[in-house]
Amino acid sequence: MRISIIGSGNVATHLAAALKNAGHQIIQIYSRNFQNAALLAYHVKAEAIDDLNKIDPSVELFIISVKDDAIADLAEALSAHQKLIVHTSGATLLSVVSSHTQNAGVFYPLQTFSKTKEVDFSTVPLCIEGATENITSVLEQLAKTISKSVYYVSSDQRKILHLAAVFACNFPNYLYEISRELLADHNLNFDLLRPLILETAEKVQDQIPAQVQTGPAIRNDEITMDSHLQLLTGQEYLQQLYVLLSQGIIKMDKAKHAAK
Amino acid sequence: MRISIIGSGNVATHLAAALKNAGHQIIQIYSRNFQNAALLAYHVKAEAIDDLNKIDPSVELFIISVKDDAIADLAEALSAHQKLIVHTSGATLLSVVSSHTQNAGVFYPLQTFSKTKEVDFSTVPLCIEGATENITSVLEQLAKTISKSVYYVSSDQRKILHLAAVFACNFPNYLYEISRELLADHNLNFDLLRPLILETAEKVQDQIPAQVQTGPAIRNDEITMDSHLQLLTGQEYLQQLYVLLSQGIIKMDKAKHAAK
Numbered sequence: 001m002r003i004s005i006i007g008s009g010n011v012a013t014h015l016a017a018a019l020k021n022a023g024h025q026i027i028q029i030y031s032r033n034f035q036n037a038a039l040l041a042y043h044v045k046a047e048a049i050d051d052l053n054k055i056d057p058s059v060e061l062f063i064i065s066v067k068d069d070a071i072a073d074l075a076e077a078l079s080a081h082q083k084l085i086v087h088t089s090g091a092t093l094l095s096v097v098s099s100h101t102q103n104a105g106v107f108y109p110l111q112t113f114s115k116t117k118e119v120d121f122s123t124v125p126l127c128i129e130g131a132t133e134n135i136t137s138v139l140e141q142l143a144k145t146i147s148k149s150v151y152y153v154s155s156d157q158r159k160i161l162h163l164a165a166v167f168a169c170n171f172p173n174y175l176y177e178i179s180r181e182l183l184a185d186h187n188l189n190f191d192l193l194r195p196l197i198l199e200t201a202e203k204v205q206d207q208i209p210a211q212v213q214t215g216p217a218i219r220n221d222e223i224t225m226d227s228h229l230q231l232l233t234g235q236e237y238l239q240q241l242y243v244l245l246s247q248g249i250i251k252m253d254k255a256k257h258a259a260k
Numbered sequence: 261m262r263i264s265i266i267g268s269g270n271v272a273t274h275l276a277a278a279l280k281n282a283g284h285q286i287i288q289i290y291s292r293n294f295q296n297a298a299l300l301a302y303h304v305k306a307e308a309i310d311d312l313n314k315i316d317p318s319v320e321l322f323i324i325s326v327k328d329d330a331i332a333d334l335a336e337a338l339s340a341h342q343k344l345i346v347h348t349s350g351a352t353l354l355s356v357v358s359s360h361t362q363n364a365g366v367f368y369p370l371q372t373f374s375k376t377k378e379v380d381f382s383t384v385p386l387c388i389e390g391a392t393e394n395i396t397s398v399l400e401q402l403a404k405t406i407s408k409s410v411y412y413v414s415s416d417q418r419k420i421l422h423l424a425a426v427f428a429c430n431f432p433n434y435l436y437e438i439s440r441e442l443l444a445d446h447n448l449n450f451d452l453l454r455p456l457i458l459e460t461a462e463k464v465q466d467q468i469p470a471q472v473q474t475g476p477a478i479r480n481d482e483i484t485m486d487s488h489l490q491l492l493t494g495q496e497y498l499q500q501l502y503v504l505l506s507q508g509i510i511k512m513d514k515a516k517h518a519a520k
Contacts, residue, residue: 163492171432201457
């Protein structure tokens with residue numbers, strides 16, 4: 001397909017590269033910041049623009065990959081070209097685009113991207129939604145050229161998915177940071193915990209998290225939990241977090257036993 | 261070394277196998293449950309026993325790998341044989357063994373083990389501590405036969421390490437379960453999130469978590485956070501958890517900027 005990318009952030013960067021590698025033509029990269037557009041455009045052999053008046057309308061698809069609150073205005077501006085427009089946001093309804101054009105869809109790669117780390121796009125779940133069955137089918141075909149995991153996900157389901165991703169990714173990463181800081185405060189290297197972090201994530205690749213839960217809370221080991229809270233004396237936020245998470249784990253266990 | 265293992269749980273199982281593979285002789289496996297002892301003993305070509313009176317004293321090392329609250333009694337019982345005794349617990353002081361014999365140490369593998377999943381022991385950080393410098397040196401040599409990552413960690417440091425591991429492993433696993441349940445409630449497959457979970461853990465293998473934090477909280481994106489809380493209407497516990505973790509992330513960001 002002939003595709004232009006609106007945006008030059010992490011998602012735009014990885015998506016443009018994956019589409020280019022799959023043989024699609026990236027025509028233009030638009031960004032308000034010309035330098036950002038130029039950098040990405042250079043990598044995918046596209047034209048960089050920072051002015052919506054310079055949009056080349058001879059494409060089949062515009063992919064809007066920008067901050068959520070900027071999607072609506074860009075969709076409106078691009079709708080004049082009467083081409084298929086999709087956004088890549090987990091937290092944004094299809095209607096943010098489809099209220100401007102029926103030629104609308106969502107193309108949401110469910111992964112955390114950083115510019116400095118390579119991602120194997122073939123394993124990234126791609127969640128697609130079209131305003132019509134025909135668009136859904138077009139997006140499904142496109143998605144399958146870059147990923148082995150393509151799912152139809154409605155706007156309502158995508159909201160839940162985005163929320164669940166916060167629990168599965170953003171919050172665990174923050175807990176990693178807490179653990180790193182606890183170690184640093186006691187001259188211990190974060191390398192001590194890195195293999196544990198990786199193993200914990202690998203375990204649930206083919207198992208249910210509840211069934212591989214370990215630690216003092218799932219054993220309801222009050223002595224250990226009390227000693228942990230004592231170690232956190234003076235760090236009220238961490239104590240509160242420790243108690244709240246442990247309470248959840250203890251209840252999860254009970255619910256599991258009750259269900260048996 | 262000639263080693264007997266006291267216990268037959270996850271840590272005992274993986275440790276016995278790793279030691280056997282490294283060329284050490286596993287003499288006996290003790291468990292109160294004879295069948296458990298027999299199963300592990302079969303795998304490492306050792307004798308299974310369920311009676312402490314049948315302990316073979318002709319070993320160099322007893323490794324006590326049992327529930328934390330059972331360590332002290334076993335250390336006391338074994339101390340009569342006047343051989344080196346170590347425990348494998350992250351949450352237990354050296355003194356729980358060394359109060360019974362000066363021939364005492366700690367041999368703590370910092371990893372989460374399940375019997376059903378293979379672990380590459382060479383990447384597991386091994387935290388050692390000896391009651392004397394000589395014992396520390398013996399344990400260091402032993403540890404290096406099965407792992408590339410051997411650290412001297414004092415009892416005080418190990419307490420912090422164990423606490424940090426709860427934040428780095430047990431709590432994230434629980435958050436994975438929350439995300440799985442959110443998806444299941446809306447007919448979405450947990451496979452959608454599995455690559456994200458793995459990538460999040462892989463990212464911090466060579467980066468600092470704070471520097472790769474993503475999601476609405478780090479952007480202080482109140483609109484998205486509010487919509488997430490609305491999706492959690494009626495699930496007060498999850499709302500409370502969402503708010504508490506998001507507050508921490510928002511503050512982390514501010515602290516980072518303030519430090520610049």
